[in-house]
Amino acid sequence: MPNYVVPRCYISRSLIGLARFFRVASPTCYSILSEHLKNQRIDEAKELFERIPSPNIYLCTKMIAGYAENLRLNEALQLFDKMPVKDTVMWNLMIKGCVDCGNMDMSLKLFEEMTQRNVISYTTMISGFLKFGKVKEAESLFSEMPQRDVAAWNAMIYGYFENGRVEEAVKLFELMHYRNVISWTSVISGLDQYGRSDEALLIFKKMLDFFIEPTSSTFASVITACANARDLGLGSEIHACVVKLGYLYDTYVTASLITLYANCMHMDDSSKVFSERLHINIVVWTSLLTGYGLNYKHKEALKVFGDMIRIGLLPNQSSFTSALNSSCEMESIDLGKEIHGVAVKLGLNTDAFVGNSLVVLYSKCGNIDDGLIAFKEIPEKNIVSWNSIIVGCAQHGFGNWALTLFAQMVRSRADMDDITFTGLLAACSHSGMLEKGRRLFQYIPQSSSIEVTLEHYSCMVDILCRSGKLNEAEDLVKSMPMRPNLSIWLALLSGCKKHLNLELAERAAENVFHLDPNCSAAYVLLSNIYAFSGRWNDVARVRGNMRRRGNTKQPGCSWVNQKGIRHTFLSGDTSHPLSDGIYEKLEWLTEKLKEYGYVPDQRYALHDVEDEQKEVLLSYHSERLAICFALITTHGSAITVMKNLRVCGDCHSAIKLIAKIVDREIIVRDSSRFHHFRDGFCSCSDYW
Template identity: 50%
Template sequence: MGKMSFWRSRTTSFCRVISDHITYKKLCNSRRFFGTISCSGVNVCTKLINSHAKNGRLKDALHLFDEMPFRDTISWNSIVKGCLDCGNLTMARNLFDEMPERNVVSWTTMISGYMRFGKVEVAEGLFKEMCFRDVAVWNSMIYGYFSNGRVCEAVKVFEEMPCRNIISWTSMISGLDQNGRSVDALRIFKKMVGYGIEPTASTFPCLITACANSMAIELGTQIHARVVKLGCVGEEFIASSFITFYANCKQPENSSKIFKENVHDSVVVWTSLLTGYSSNSKHSDAFAVFNDMIKLGIIPNESSFTSVLNSCCALMSLGKGQVVHAEVIKLGFEVSSFVGNSLVTLYSRCGSILDAIKAFERIKVKNLVSWNSIIVGSAHHGCANCVFTLLAQILRTGVEPDEITLTGLLTAASHSGMFLKGRQFFHFFSKYTLIKMNVQHYACVVDIMCRSGELDEAEDFIKNMPIKANSPLLLNLLTACQTHSNIEIAERVSKYILDLDPHCSAVYTLLSNLYASAGRWSDVSRVRTQMKRGKIGKQEGWSWLHQHEEQPDVQSGNISHPIAYLC
């Protein structure tokens, strides 16, 4: 008896050591340690199989599995799961079919794998084959359906479940919310409470996120009070969820209050606060949070960098952006498409298109957003040839252009005076691609016509558009009328705009200037009288000035500001 206890204790110790090696990915050490064990039990081998699979070494895991003298159901389940985790669905199914005995975990693992790979129908077939189903496999089906956007099927499975646990309810709340049905998610929560089921620490983050997405400020506040009473508001994911909730509800001061109530060293919590400030246009505060993270040694993640770069972009602060970029380089995030895309946007909007191109070239896997960011940025800088070269490259990679890509192409043609090229792009993409033309595309074509002085054609084009023109599009034509001194078209276009927006001050200002240029002073007086009667004032101008890393807003005509004399 004592000997058996010794070996049981020894095996437990081996498993614990191997688990430590898995955590720190010291596979070589764990393999060397395994080689010193004279009589290796099935538990030790199973731990090593998990170790190899978790670190992507499927070949080693399979080799070890083949050499095992004895295999139990747990070891079979481990190797099947390992194959799925390493992306080898075919091998996982082959091993599943070879299993001498299967338990509920075996079936659940295989069903989850098929759902993960989008093979919903195959997963459904396995589910129907099962003789006995526990609550875990029902939960797996719910999660799988939601992961594949099959909301109705998930709801049906939930309703048919013979028995539900808190995981079932949490999966429903999370799944509905993630599929754009946050209000339904909150209804499920109320139903859950009605059955007397108490939410757990894992339920609260899903629930708070649903409140944030549906702007349910009253319910969210009630849940906050409940969490405070339970004493778990300081937990990482709960705290970050509440910070995001209040930020989404336009209460960043409450986000800051929750953050300050507890000491956090979690990048998730810090990033939630940073993103909350950024989404509420408190960009200087967002940058300050990022600086504090660096000072305290909290390593930013992709989301941290994306949010702070967006704030630098909104501030039009190239200097702040370069400070962040330096940290991006240190941590090796330049190759990330998420961070790289933000860098491209920052540099292009701050007037440094060459740096934008460099940031684009360093992105390892370029997605459609990457291509659109550099195309639109280059277009606004008048680099038409660069844009057309990028178009050729994107087509070669097999990435399908979209509405934003076309907007960039048309803008490039317009800003570079390539009017014929712009029209050719518009006609080609509208006729031969699946891109749905929107008002922005038509506005670009109108801009092309206006810049080339073809005002009559631009007016006819607007009249024959399949979608209704908006005020900015018509104002573009009106501005061109002033440039080309075409009063006749200007008067017609002005009527169109005022029908859409009777208080558009720009129409009166442009018409007044046009009449003044033609010496029609009685018409100038008439337009100004109409403005006074309608109490229509000119829109105030604002200037942004950088002074010692500060960016004050200076209103035109306001001489009270200390640096107003610079405007």
């Protein structure tokens, strides 16, 4: 006789039939209902429940809990209202359901209707108030409690930390007559969360003095505090205790240990902890991925991300954020796009954290258009979202875009901070918007509680200098309420180079050398100003002073990233394997440039040599070699070149024509900003 499998629905119907016959639900009926609820099959559970003629209080309580846990509050309330008799357990369950579903008004109404409240009733309401930031209401209820158990005290302490009330949490902890391990762990975790890791570790030592046995959660919190405090010694001791007590295989303990060693720059130990067992938990993998990124081992970080995908472990928001940050640091937009594709497939590209990382990736790698698309796809933008896109637009010289986005930010009533205004002022600086920059600078102290910082003054000095308002810039520096720092004097000195104001340049340089006698950037700027003015004796004097102090000028360097590999070039470099092809393309471009009327600006050679030598020096600048490399290795697509110094004026003029000659967009990111060259023009409008 063949073995037939009887469908579960048939069994359910049969049991229901029996229940009807006997007018009572069988024990098996209870178990099937529990199984449905456990597996979140609420509709099946509801159908079964409604067929039971006389459900007892146990079944009703179970059903109400199932509705509430699955956020079906109305059905839970309807069943609750039908109950002729309600015990305290059911009241508490219904109140908790309202809290979990975010309906604090209903939970308070039910609480007030209760005739017999117990400590659980009060604790549930207190937790609810604190969950939604109603601290005063929670404090009032806590003070009214006829009796308090340790759970109520712990709820208040946890809620205080969750709402940033650190001092109140610590004071309440000190008032407790009896503390359990949850009390201690909450304080350790809370203090660490708010940057008070050293205090958290002292609390842990005090906890051991009271002979309180730590749990896995305690160890995870303490190890995280060691990681944030960079306390490798104590962290290693706790690691040894964890091994002895058998907590090493706890997911969060393992993840915390990986983070500890990563933060202390011991990635070999992080990797060793990870490899001690096969992990299938995303938290552990993400800790290793983030640790590699923290230690500037971005290739290893991306390998970990790839391994996660290969074994079928789905990345979470933190995994994507870390992987995208590593792609950004490697300036590899190709790898970033691959990771973006995975995020889209998993539906995480619109997550705020992932979206913010995408905005930064595309902006820093030269693709501001895709950065804007990524920004628009974030449904719930936070302050990091707005700041990232505003700073991105500033870096690319799109000042009007940055201001338009700021107007949208104001209309959406999003929070703003000092970074927001630093980005806006930088956007005005790179776009030559003097008056808008002035108005923004005056607006900062008027906008909520934001204070004008040194970075804001530095940006404003830069705006004035670029617009030729050098005297006004110097007056602003003199009127500052705080002492000008190095970046402010360097901004003034840099402006003097653009407008060849030697007298002010010497004063600015003197102030720089007073703050930092070995500032190589100031020596180079002053030397270049003298060179532009043809004062070669002063050039020699400044360079001599620089040599005597042991300072060396940072060599100009440009690079192109292709398939995760960086190809780097110095001026006149012949070390690249494709040098012959590069210089052949360079000679061809040089001839074409002459046909288009290009005349080298010999001032940018910055050396007292013959004119012919100056032309050769200019033509071999590193950015031109990088562009030629990209031209012979790619076809049709935009070329992106990164440079560690500002692009010189002569190369800027040449690259505008090169973009027209080869009919390709050329993007150059120098130390100041991005330049987008198309068809003989640059996005900066020759203002940089």
